[in-house]
Amino acid sequence: VETVCREATDIPEHKPAIIATGPLTTEQLAEAIRGLTGSEHLYYYDATSPIVSADSIDYDKVFFASRYGKGAPDFLNCPMSEEEYFRFVDALLAAPRVVLREFEEPRFFEGCLPIEEMAARGPLTLAHGPLKPVGLVDPRSGRRPFAVVQLRREDVGGQAYELVGFQTRLVWSAQREVFRLIPGLENAEFLRFGAMHRNTYICSPRFLDRTQQFRGRPGLFFAGQITGVEGYIESAASGLLAGVAAAHLIRGAGYVPPPPTTAHGALMRYIAESDPSRFQPSNIHFGLLDPPGDRRLRGRARKEHLARRALDAIRRWRDELAA
Ligand SMILES: Cc1cc2nc3c(=O)[nH]c(=O)nc-3n(C[C@H](O)[C@H](O)[C@H](O)COP(=O)(O)OP(=O)(O)OC[C@H]3O[C@@H](n4cnc5c(N)ncnc54)[C@H](O)[C@@H]3O)c2cc1C
Structure with a gap:
């Protein structure tokens, strides 16, 4: 050798x-x-959203639907009231973030901002962005929620769901604490936490x-x-x-x-x-x-x-x- x-x-x-x-x-x-x-x-950068196990979601609070009823209802939707939304945004803004290493200077793309950076732009930015409720009606209330967190099925067997648009730099313990404020995810088990870092990888x-x-x-x-x-x-x-x-x-x-x-x-x-x-x-x-x-x-x-x-x-x- x-x-x-x-x-x-x-x-x-x-x-x-x-x-x-x-x-x-x-x-x-x-x-x-x-x-x-x-x-x-x-790729030179990776931005991953958290994934939760399907059997840890509270199905009494969430509902299956696609926006405007288009396509198969593959998304699980976590509806938020106005009060729940602002409590979530406040917790998100106060949560500790991962300290960057020198080679990791952030060069975020607009389409892929960390959720906490987006929230910092204004109290309603998330409600008009990844948490927008348009085209979704909560079957329990018959009304459009104030905001909605969408979960996308991650695997064919439906064992895992990804929080759509939740790429983040929050530390893991804060992700667990803050994301459990989302209705339906109070007891969520995190299979993967969100992350954003310098990373060279191929598709x-x-x-x-x-x-x-x-x-x-x-x-x-x-x-x-x-x-x-x-x-x-x-x-x-x-x-x-x-x-x-x-x-x-x-x-x-x-x-x-x-x-x-x-x-x-x-x-x-x-x-x-x-x-x-x-x-x-x-x-x-x-x-x-x-x-x-x-x-x-x-x-x-x-x-x-x-x-x-x-x-x-x-x-x-x-x-x-x-x-
Ligand atoms: C600060 C830090 C903390 C981490 N903490 C954890 C942790 O707690 N737990 C965990 O599971 N993972 C952690 N990771 C991730 C973990 O380090 C990586 O997943 C793992 O090391 C990747 O292994 P690898 O062999 O693919 O690459 P590497 O370990 O990066 O090895 C690749 C090697 O190739 C060399 N190389 C690069 N280009 C060339 C070239 N052109 N020619 C020859 N050699 C080259 C590099 O110098 C390096 O020595 C951490 C990463 C970092 C940066």
Whole structure:
């Protein structure tokens, strides 16, 4: 094994190769990757909204509907009275935010402002922006609410919902406290918190398959945070899988990625098969795994079931791969 410690400035010619240069990939290599993906599919910043688990939402307070009844009613709507709205805005403005690191100077785009920045522009900015109630009638009151927080179904199984337009720099504890003021989310379990930070990543669902190989470029792998996984464990898992897949390629052996009942497999499915037009980096969370066969399982029992099933499946996968 020869280790060469220097900056890579181009896509490696020899294959297999794994590009795992992370959220701060240097500029020349980023330029080369841009040549591969097109500039519109390599991102430098990420803005994610929180995701809550479906079974922690209070369905007595929220309602399914699309604005003006157009299309399938895929959104869950959390209606707010005037009083609830202003209490929420006050809490949002008072909440502590993440302190920026030097390389993270904010360059917000108008279409993607943190929710607290928007709220700071005026007391009614949110009510005319992401919380606008137009085209929505609360079936319980028969009236248009003062404001509405919309939740979009995040996964096919309907296990997780994203708070639409809630990209934020609030610290996690404040997100939990403030967003639980939203009617229906009083006991919300957060599967992912919102974040905004400097992050280089590709629009993986357009380019990578579940083995993390670049489609049409056999032997060229991406791994780690540059694929849109987020966090130490996720990046290590992604790197491990890319390494195993590359080793199989060298040996000419068949490779099947782990199934989506495992955390590893669910992450691979997430980066390879999410809707590319809405792709955002993600940590691993229970909402990414295949739902349990028994839909009645809730809370801790549900998680224990998913964890046991995942461990069984990854052991089977490992044994089959080694056979
Ligand atoms: C301040 C901070 C705190 C964090 N805290 C946490 C935390 O508490 N928990 C958590 O789960 N995650 C945390 N993260 C996120 C975590 O660091 C990343 O998810 C993870 O490190 C990504 O792993 P990676 O291997 O993909 O990239 P990296 O760890 O960034 O590794 C990529 C490496 O490639 C190098 N590189 C870049 N360009 C080139 C090039 N052209 N040629 C050669 N080498 C290159 C980089 O210098 C770097 O050493 C934090 C991140 C930051 C910045």
